[in-house]
Amino acid sequence: MRVTALGELAASIAHEVNQPLAAISANGSAGLNWLGFDPPRVQNAREALVAIVADSERAGDIISRIRRLLSRCPSERTACDVNAIVSGVLPLVRSQFEREHVALDAEMRADVPTVLGDAVQLQQVVLNLLLNAADACRELGPERRRVAVRTSVEHGRGAAWVALVVTDTGKGIDPATAGRIFEAFYTTKPEGLGMGLSISRSIALRHGGQLTMAPNPDYGVTLSLRLPAQA
Ligand SMILES: Nc1ncnc2c1ncn2[C@@H]1O[C@H](COP(=O)(O)OP(=O)(O)OP(=O)(O)O)[C@@H](O)[C@H]1O
Ligand SMILES: [Mg+2]
Structure with a gap:
C-alpha cells in the first residue's frame, strides 16, 4: 500500500x-x-x-x-483533531485530483470532538479513501468526477462518534464483490496491491472504530470511518 x-x-x-x-x-x-x-x-x-x-x-x-x-514510527496515541488530519492530507492529493479533473470538496464541521489515536495512521486511512475515490471516477465523464470528504459527530450505541466519510460519484462497487473489498490483496486495478482498504480497516479497528462501505442512492459509494470521540 x-x-x-x-x-x-x-x-x-x-x-x-x-x-x-x-x-x-x-x-x-x-x-x-x-x-x-x-x-x-x-x-x-x-x-x-x-x-x-x-x-x-x-x-x-x-x-x-x-x-x-x-514513516513506520511506532503507534503513538494522542488527541487527534480529525479536521486537521483531513486538512493535512488534502495538499498531498490536490494536484493529483486536479490533474485528473476530479472535483474535491471538503466539508468539516467545526464542533467535531478529538479522537485518541495515531495521527499518521489516520492520515493513511484518509489518503487511501481519497485515492480510491479518485480512481473510481477516473474513466467517467466530468459530471461523475466528484469526491467529497466530510467530518461530523454522531451519537449511537450510548457513545459519541467522530464520522469521517468519503463519498464519490464514481463507477461504484458490484454488490457481488462488495464483500471482498476489505480483503488483503483484493484489487480490480492493474497496478493495485489491494492493501489500501485492508490496512485502513485494521487501523480503524485498532482505534476502537469501524470502516464501512455503502452504495450511494445514485452513483458511487460512501466509505465511512467512525472513531470513538474523546470525552
Ligand atoms: N471508492 C471506490 N469505488 C469503487 N471501487 C472501490 C472504491 N474503493 C475501493 N474499491 C474497490 O476495492 C478494491 C480494493 O481497494 P484497496 O484500496 O484495498 O486496493 P486498491 O486500491 O486496488 O490497491 P491499493 O493497495 O493501491 O490501495 C479496489 O481495487 C476497487 O475494486
Ligand atoms: Mg486503494
Missing part, C-alpha cells in the same frame, strides 16, 4: 515541491542581479533572500509532511 500510494503520489509531490524550487531559483537570480548594481541594491537583495528562506521552509514542510505520512 505504501509503495503504490507513494508511486501515485510521486507526481503530486514533484509538482508541489517544484513551485517553491522555481521561486527560489527566480529569487536567487534576482538577488544576484541586485548585488551586481553599482552601488549594490542591498535592500532589494535582502528581500529576495527573505523570499528564498520562506520558500525553502515551504518545500521543507512538504517533505516532512510526506515523511511523517510514510
Whole structure:
C-alpha cells in the first residue's frame, strides 16, 4: 500500500515541491542581479533572500509532511483533531485530483470532538479513501468526477462518534464483490496491491472504530470511518 500510494503520489509531490524550487531559483537570480548594481541594491537583495528562506521552509514542510505520512514510527496515541488530519492530507492529493479533473470538496464541521489515536495512521486511512475515490471516477465523464470528504459527530450505541466519510460519484462497487473489498490483496486495478482498504480497516479497528462501505442512492459509494470521540 505504501509503495503504490507513494508511486501515485510521486507526481503530486514533484509538482508541489517544484513551485517553491522555481521561486527560489527566480529569487536567487534576482538577488544576484541586485548585488551586481553599482552601488549594490542591498535592500532589494535582502528581500529576495527573505523570499528564498520562506520558500525553502515551504518545500521543507512538504517533505516532512510526506515523511511523517510514510514513516513506520511506532503507534503513538494522542488527541487527534480529525479536521486537521483531513486538512493535512488534502495538499498531498490536490494536484493529483486536479490533474485528473476530479472535483474535491471538503466539508468539516467545526464542533467535531478529538479522537485518541495515531495521527499518521489516520492520515493513511484518509489518503487511501481519497485515492480510491479518485480512481473510481477516473474513466467517467466530468459530471461523475466528484469526491467529497466530510467530518461530523454522531451519537449511537450510548457513545459519541467522530464520522469521517468519503463519498464519490464514481463507477461504484458490484454488490457481488462488495464483500471482498476489505480483503488483503483484493484489487480490480492493474497496478493495485489491494492493501489500501485492508490496512485502513485494521487501523480503524485498532482505534476502537469501524470502516464501512455503502452504495450511494445514485452513483458511487460512501466509505465511512467512525472513531470513538474523546470525552
Ligand atoms: N471508492 C471506490 N469505488 C469503487 N471501487 C472501490 C472504491 N474503493 C475501493 N474499491 C474497490 O476495492 C478494491 C480494493 O481497494 P484497496 O484500496 O484495498 O486496493 P486498491 O486500491 O486496488 O490497491 P491499493 O493497495 O493501491 O490501495 C479496489 O481495487 C476497487 O475494486
Ligand atoms: Mg486503494
